[in-house]
Amino acid sequence: MLRMITRRLVASIIVLWLVSLLVFVATLMLPGDPARAILGQGATPERIAALRAQLHLDQPAWEQYTHWLAGLFHGDLGISAATQSSVNTLLADRVVASLLLMFLAAVISLPLALLIGTWSAMRRDRAADHAISGVTLVLAALPEFVVGIIVVVLFSTSVFRVLPSVTLTRPGDPVWSEPAQLVLPVLTLVVAVTPYITRMMRSTMIEVLDSPYVEMARLKGLPERTVIWRHALPHAIGPVAQVIAIQLAWLAGGVVVVEFLFRYPGVGAALIDAVNNRDVQVVQAVTIIVAGVYIIVNLLADVVGILTNPKLRTGMSR
Amino acid sequence: MSRESRSAPGFDRRRFLGAALGGAGLVGAGPLLAACGGTTPGAADAAATGKPKRGGSLRVGVAGGGAKDTVDPHIAATNPDIARVNAMYEPLAWRDAEYKMEMVLAESIEPSKDARTWTARLRKGVKFSDGRPVTADEVISSFKRMTDPDSPGNVAASLSMLDEMTKRDDRTVQFHLSSPTAIFDDLIAQYSAGIVPTDFNVKKPIGTGPFKLDSFTAGQQSTHSRNEYYWREDQPYLDKITIIDFPDDNARVNAMLANQVDAIDNVPVALVRVLNTDPRLRVLNSETGSWLPFTMRVDKPPFDDVRVRQAMRLVVDREQMIRQVLSGQGRVANDMYAPFDPGYAKELPQRHQNIAEAKRLLKEAGKPNLTVELVTGPIQAGIVEAAQVFAKQAAEAGITVKIRKVDTSTFFGDDYLKWDFAQDFWYTRNYLSQVATGSIEGAPFNETHWGGDKEFMDLYHQAVAEIDEKKRTTLMKKLQKIEYERGGYIVWGFPNQVDAYTRYVGGLEPDRTGLPLNAYRFYKVWLA
Numbered sequence: 001m002l003r004m005i006t007r008r009l010v011a012s013i014i015v016l017w018l019v020s021l022l023v024f025v026a027t028l029m030l031p032g033d034p035a036r037a038i039l040g041q042g043a044t045p046e047r048i049a050a051l052r053a054q055l056h057l058d059q060p061a062w063e064q065y066t067h068w069l070a071g072l073f074h075g076d077l078g079i080s081a082a083t084q085s086s087v088n089t090l091l092a093d094r095v096v097a098s099l100l101l102m103f104l105a106a107v108i109s110l111p112l113a114l115l116i117g118t119w120s121a122m123r124r125d126r127a128a129d130h131a132i133s134g135v136t137l138v139l140a141a142l143p144e145f146v147v148g149i150i151v152v153v154l155f156s157t158s159v160f161r162v163l164p165s166v167t168l169t170r171p172g173d174p175v176w177s178e179p180a181q182l183v184l185p186v187l188t189l190v191v192a193v194t195p196y197i198t199r200m201m202r203s204t205m206i207e208v209l210d211s212p213y214v215e216m217a218r219l220k221g222l223p224e225r226t227v228i229w230r231h232a233l234p235h236a237i238g239p240v241a242q243v244i245a246i247q248l249a250w251l252a253g254g255v256v257v258v259e260f261l262f263r264y265p266g267v268g269a270a271l272i273d274a275v276n277n278r279d280v281q282v283v284q285a286v287t288i289i290v291a292g293v294y295i296i297v298n299l300l301a302d303v304v305g306i307l308t309n310p311k312l313r314t315g316m317s318r
Numbered sequence: 319m320s321r322e323s324r325s326a327p328g329f330d331r332r333r334f335l336g337a338a339l340g341g342a343g344l345v346g347a348g349p350l351l352a353a354c355g356g357t358t359p360g361a362a363d364a365a366a367t368g369k370p371k372r373g374g375s376l377r378v379g380v381a382g383g384g385a386k387d388t389v390d391p392h393i394a395a396t397n398p399d400i401a402r403v404n405a406m407y408e409p410l411a412w413r414d415a416e417y418k419m420e421m422v423l424a425e426s427i428e429p430s431k432d433a434r435t436w437t438a439r440l441r442k443g444v445k446f447s448d449g450r451p452v453t454a455d456e457v458i459s460s461f462k463r464m465t466d467p468d469s470p471g472n473v474a475a476s477l478s479m480l481d482e483m484t485k486r487d488d489r490t491v492q493f494h495l496s497s498p499t500a501i502f503d504d505l506i507a508q509y510s511a512g513i514v515p516t517d518f519n520v521k522k523p524i525g526t527g528p529f530k531l532d533s534f535t536a537g538q539q540s541t542h543s544r545n546e547y548y549w550r551e552d553q554p555y556l557d558k559i560t561i562i563d564f565p566d567d568n569a570r571v572n573a574m575l576a577n578q579v580d581a582i583d584n585v586p587v588a589l590v591r592v593l594n595t596d597p598r599l600r601v602l603n604s605e606t607g608s609w610l611p612f613t614m615r616v617d618k619p620p621f622d623d624v625r626v627r628q629a630m631r632l633v634v635d636r637e638q639m640i641r642q643v644l645s646g647q648g649r650v651a652n653d654m655y656a657p658f659d660p661g662y663a664k665e666l667p668q669r670h671q672n673i674a675e676a677k678r679l680l681k682e683a684g685k686p687n688l689t690v691e692l693v694t695g696p697i698q699a700g701i702v703e704a705a706q707v708f709a710k711q712a713a714e715a716g717i718t719v720k721i722r723k724v725d726t727s728t729f730f731g732d733d734y735l736k737w738d739f740a741q742d743f744w745y746t747r748n749y750l751s752q753v754a755t756g757s758i759e760g761a762p763f764n765e766t767h768w769g770g771d772k773e774f775m776d777l778y779h780q781a782v783a784e785i786d787e788k789k790r791t792t793l794m795k796k797l798q799k800i801e802y803e804r805g806g807y808i809v810w811g812f813p814n815q816v817d818a819y820t821r822y823v824g825g826l827e828p829d830r831t832g833l834p835l836n837a838y839r840f841y842k843v844w845l846a
Contacts, residue, residue, distance in 0.1 A: 152576075166569045168562060261566060263569040272565070276725075277727070
């Protein structure tokens with residue numbers, strides 16, 4: 001089992017490295033000279049040369065890449081072209097803010113989706129099941145910015161004026177200093193993520209409930225609760241973990257739109273700003289961070305899959 | 319925004335990301351149930367009427383902004399930058415809400431007979447926000463800072479004739495110019511020409527404006543408190559203001575509806591009618607001299623043929639443009655700019671759509687089935703929409719307009735000012751200042767490559783050196799007639815500037831400059 005996890009880990013690292021290569025090559029191909037962009041009209045040839053040297057732009061591409069990669073290993077994301085300050089300081093608070101948003105969305109939507117999905121499977125083909133199917137289908141079809149606008153209209157601007165519609169935390173204060181501001185962005189993400197997981201949980205659970213060992217357990221006379229919790233649920237979790245991983249990884253990208261809509265000071269807003277400013281270093285940094293989140297979440301899902309699958313867990317299949 | 323070079327005064331780009339999603343659905347008409355998310359002024363329900371009151375804190379949501387934001391008075395580029403500059407600094411003079419010259423830190427700015435020397439006399443008793451007096455020395459060092467060739471400010475390009483400055487006494491400065499310039503006062507009446515101390519440090523900025531800086535985070539917000547040394551009596555009324563960046567239109571409008579901010583700039587024009595029905599809000603609708611022209615390069619085919627340019631101007635249905643692009647929030651223009659200049663040539667007949675005449679001109683030019691590429695981009699609200707409407711209108715005359723939409727960075731990138739056929743955006747200016755910035759050879763933003771016309775250039779040099787206003791107006795009318803007949807701009811309309819504020823905010827009035835929220839003149843704003 002340990003070997004399999006190690007193998008997955010190594011694969012993840014290789015993928016991350018490939019992503020870094022891809023990001024770097026893509027940004028190399030962008031037109032325009034960053035040094036000229038930073039200096040603007042005050043760009044005299046001497047100042048451009050000096051700045052190019054400072055940014056290592058005068059070196060061949062592979063040297064720039066190794067320099068950048070070495071920086072990544074040291075946790076140094078480079079210098080932002082637009083602000084001429086460290087990308088680390090620019091992104092530090094924002095990464096924390098975005099992770100908080102994702103974490104809250106995950107902590108709320110996961111148990112919710114698993115519970116609703118299981119419950120729905122248990123009342124298969126009854127009214128409640130059909131209602132849940134319908135509602136989750138509709139919600140799954142709505143893009144998150146539509147959900148965002150609906151919750152703003154409902155809870156902030158028009159129907160009930162009870163929650164703030166945008167995040168206006170004073171810079172320097174953490175975003176959780178005014179928890180009310182987190183409600184609508186988190187709610188939007190929860191609504192965006194929960195339906196998929198619910199539907200997947202329901203169908204997997206139905207499959208599991210139909211399986212011979214569940215029938216066996218029931219025939220043994222085990223109480224239904226034990227059947228569900230001890231026997232059915234663990235088997236359903238494995239496949240669902242993959243969907244959960246994809247959904248959580250999607251959150252890393254989905255926050256971009258949600259952050260923009262709610263003026264939330266996270267990496268998504270920073271990414272949009274950086275793209276508009278051609279701030280290559282920040283774009284690279286945010287892309288790597290988002291890719292990192294994707295890979296970590298998928299790795300965790302793999303581990304959960306291995307742990308919940310007895311065949312894999314005991315190393316019988318190779 | 320994403321302009322990589324510094325911009326000239328009044329030449330700043332406002333970008334709007336995203337359309338007004340949800341439109342009418344965003345707005346509720348019910349009574350104010352609960353104010354939330356932050357502090358609300360005491361009597362949130364009372365409308366601001368009668369005499370201004372002291373005290374209170376104003377939260378302003380401003381469109382745009384990002385990590386490149388600056389509080390440097392001389393290089394403001396985005397709306398939040400301009401708002402902060404106008405809160406913290408003041409120039410010698412500026413254009414008031416009527417677009418008349420108003421003395422600010424100067425009490426007079428007078429030319430010599432040959433318009434080569436200008437004398438500015440400072441107002442008595444003006445102090446910086448740290449209590450130090452403003453003298454001729456600070457004026458001289460400030461202008462040196464704005465025109466420093468190593469790090470030029472927004473106004474540097476238009477002040478190239480400024481040779482040297484001398485101090486006559488503590489309150490008098492003389493500007494010596496290399497060429498006669500009768501409009502020098504207009505050129506320095508800019509928000510980007512603020513006066514700062516000789517030892518100015520952008521990390522600890524000091525100015526003479528109504529508010530001083532307490533905190534500032536680029537791309538987020540800034541907080542300011544009252545400048546106790548401010549020179550206008552009893553003003554400013556507010557104790558504090560917070561200027562908050564809002565890159566997204568929806569977020570800004572929603573924040574206003576949720577009472578998280580007290581005023582916002584740049585309301586999407588499609589929302590004006592809906593916001594007007596909300597009893598909590600006031601819409602500030604200002605007629606301006608801003609313009610969103612199509613720019614044809616007069617030195618490149620097919621536009622080097624004057625008949626093609628005339629045909630292009632004749633295919634535009636200007637009323638339809640105003641209706642469809644601006645939702646009716648604007649006025650029809652006549653291919654000329656500077657409508658608030660006393661010398662504006664309003665006697666020239668209004669140009670209307672004339673497809674038959676356009677077709678005739680194209681046929682005469684030997685280009686009956688003209689195909690042109692129009693470069694557009696979301697550089698300002700309405701630009702892309704105008705391109706689309708124009709393409710439809712031009713099709714009626716057999717002209718194929720291929721629209722090439724690029725992003726803002728590309729638009730203002732290396733090819734900016736070189737596109738054969740594109741669009742642009744300008745704030746209100748007077749005629750000669752506008753010509754100096756965009757319509758003569760060597761002008762910093764000459765999109766149409768205008769100025770090869772010898773007759774035009776001769777008249778311009780005469781006009782710009784003429785201090786007699788009557789004679790200057792006569793020359794200006796001739797210049798405008800030339801542009802009206804042969805120029806490279808299609809000026810179809812003057813869009814209104816639309817902002818909004820909650821009803822307890824007082825002191826804001828319509829402003830012709832085109833700058834949002836009464837040109838961010840926060841010194842006269844108060845809360846009921």
